[in-house]
């Protein structure tokens with residue numbers, strides 16, 4: 401098998417399934433074939449990189465030199481980056497091949513991929529259901545075998561949620577493990593980049609290459625510091641009672657979750673129910689802080705520096721900004737800019753933003769405390785399986801509630817993984833989530849491998 405054969409296989413899969421599923425927004429067919437031929441030559445001369453032949457897809461939120469990145473938005477129409485995201489570059493340096501750019505919710509804001517300006521992504525398991533979001537294209541591309549691995553982003557669950565809805569594996573690394581350079585920002589203190597794949601070993605391999613210090617992102621720490629952390633405390637696994645008993649939890653997910661806990665006990669793990677006093681504070685804290693950061697981050701899209709500018713005539717600069725933003729941002733993005741602007745406004749700053757920052761600290765400290773006593777914290781990844789298309793789009797609050805199980809890892813900056821947990825009575829995939837202490841990805845991946 402040559403690299404050219406592999407690329408041809410994935411291109412044929414894309415041709416067969418993408419017109420319906422809408423996972424890829426753009427496919428770099430001839431470029432990928434050319435690169436594959438080049439790598440086949442490198443194999444002959446013994447100079448091929450460690451990831452030679454690995455065919456990856458990248459979420460539309462990641463920059464790739466000389467290629468378009470639209471962030472699922474009309475406002476970045478025709479934007480091309482002059483450089484590649486560090487995570488992408490590190491895979492390219494090892495001869496990975498990028499096959500295309502994947503659909504997502506606009507600026508990563510969504511849980512179903514229905515907020516993309518380029519249409520929803522359909523779930524390959526059942527095309528009347530959503531893929532999950534915001535990295536919906538990335539999950540479905542792996543689910544339907546259109547690439548080997550995808551790089552997605554996770555601010556509040558955007559890798560894990562679509563992975564769970566599609567029956568694949570998604571990893572959100574510790575905040576500070578993977579450089580965010582070249583990731584189009586949504587909420588900078590929450591955003592992470594991570595892989596989606598079918599096998600734990602593939603995730604581990606990609607994680608190894610994308611991790612580590614980068615002069616372009618000062619929040620990333622060096623690899624040597626990763627392993628300097630405490631050794632694992634043994635075989636204690638905790639779950640939060642209030643979450644496992646949550647009224648929003650679909651009955652068959654609850655059953656599957658408790659079965660999984662039994663399996664852990666049979667493997668010799670101690671499974672411990674714990675209390676977490678901040679369950680009701682998770683979503684408000686997440687949505688106050690992320691909308692605040694988003695309103696600031698998205699102020700750069702003004703029709704001057706990047707992408708789209710209105711073509712209607714405007715009175716002055718301010719009018720041009722307003723018309724451009726009004727035309728090109730979607731409804732959800734506008735909602736979040738308004739919410740974020742509100743919580744940052746002088747009169748309400750202390751009541752919302754400052755308070756949410758304090759609660760974030762409490763959540764983080766409490767969660768880390770749990771992870772000092774127990775090696776892992778587990779839960780279902782989502783409270784239900786993939787929604788029907790359009791099921792939640794009219795009610796943003798219902799949509800936000802679906803993120804209950806995933807946001808804790810982002811609020812606390814911790815690593816988490818979603819692995820398949822069987823199927824519900826409608827044959828839709830369910831996900832099991834494992835969260836670990838900072839930089840404990842290796843232990844987390846070992847447990848994930850034991851359980852898949």
Ligand code: GLN
Nearest residue numbers: 508510554555556557558
């Ligand atoms: N659904 C969450 C949101 O809309 C998470 C998105 C993400 O992780 N990018 O904010």
